[in-house]
Amino acid sequence: MALLEDLKWRYATKKMNGQAVPEEKLNYILEAARLAPSTSGLQPYKILVVTDKQKLEDIKKIANNQSQVVDGSHLLIWVAWDHFDEAKAEEILLRTGKERGMPAENSIAYKNMLVSKYGPQGKQWQADRMAKQAYISFGLALAAAAEQKVDATPMEGFDNEALDKYLGLNGWKSVVMMPIGYRDEEGDWLVKHKKFRLPMDEFVEVIK
Ligand SMILES: Cc1cc2nc3c(=O)[nH]c(=O)nc-3n(C[C@H](O)[C@H](O)[C@H](O)COP(=O)(O)O)c2cc1C
Known part of the structure; x- marks a missing residue:
């Protein structure tokens, strides 16, 4: 229940009030992001955290002048491998295997299997797949x-x-970004509007 209430509370904030997000809350958000599942456990992405005011101003210009970029206290940018990076894949699979006490050959064999599947698809397909993660x-x-x-x-x-x-x-490509901060109750035109979602009977179709 609590999660659903939180999801109803959130909205794509258009105007933030400049108040800073405390470190422990930032870390909580980053930890949730870190714990995400990914294909083959590759975690082919990382998060760049930007707080420098000048850099935020520069990025705002690249982001259609959206003010949240500078009004939030932190800007989180997800970047993903720009292709299926065999060396990075090997490294993470070996580290995972080592942590689990598995022989290195298993990790290498698994990586080779991935290479045979990803290789023929081309770099753009690979980049898209990494971004999906x-x-x-x-x-x-x-x-x-x-x-x-x-x-x-x-x-x-x-x-x-x-x-x-x-x-x-x-070797990385930006995928998506998320400024975090606190809503400006007075200045945000969206804050008072109802959330719209399709009703459940349109959203879910039960296949019989
Ligand atoms: C992947 C993604 C990209 C989005 N890009 C922007 C954006 O650049 N600027 C913005 O103000 N809102 C952006 N939105 C917000 C959506 O418009 C918003 O999530 C949607 O209308 C649903 O409303 P809600 O998030 O307030 O519930 C984006 C949402 C998603 C999921």
Whole structure:
């Protein structure tokens, strides 16, 4: 029940009031994001946390001048591998196997199987698949923020290529971002509007 109430409370905040999110709440949100499942446990993404005011101003310009980027206290940016990175995959599979006391050959064999499946699909397909994993982590972070009564705006409204260039990414691509902070009750036009979702009988179809 509590989760559903939190999800009803949250909304894509358009105007934040500049109040800072405390460190422990930030860490809670990041921990929820870290615990997300991912395909083959690859975790082919990471989160960049930006707080520097000048950098936020620069990123705001890349993000269609959306004010939440600078009015939130932290900007979380999910970046994902820009292709199926065999070396990174091998490393994480070996580390996972080691932690579980499994032989390295098993991890290498599994990685080789992944290479045979991902390889023929091409780099764009691979990048898309890596980005999909990032969205799962993103969704959990959004829910965790709501649980902490921290406002967050899910954001795809930015120029990915320009942001990648600005951040100097190499081997990674930006996927989605989330400023966190607190809603400006007076200044946010959306705060008073009802949440709209399709009713359950349209959203769910039971196949008989
Ligand atoms: C992946 C994704 C990208 C979004 N990008 C933006 C964005 O760039 N700017 C914005 O103000 N809202 C953005 N939204 C917010 C959606 O418009 C919003 O989540 C949707 O209308 C549902 O409303 P709610 O989040 O307030 O419940 C995005 C949402 C998602 C999930």
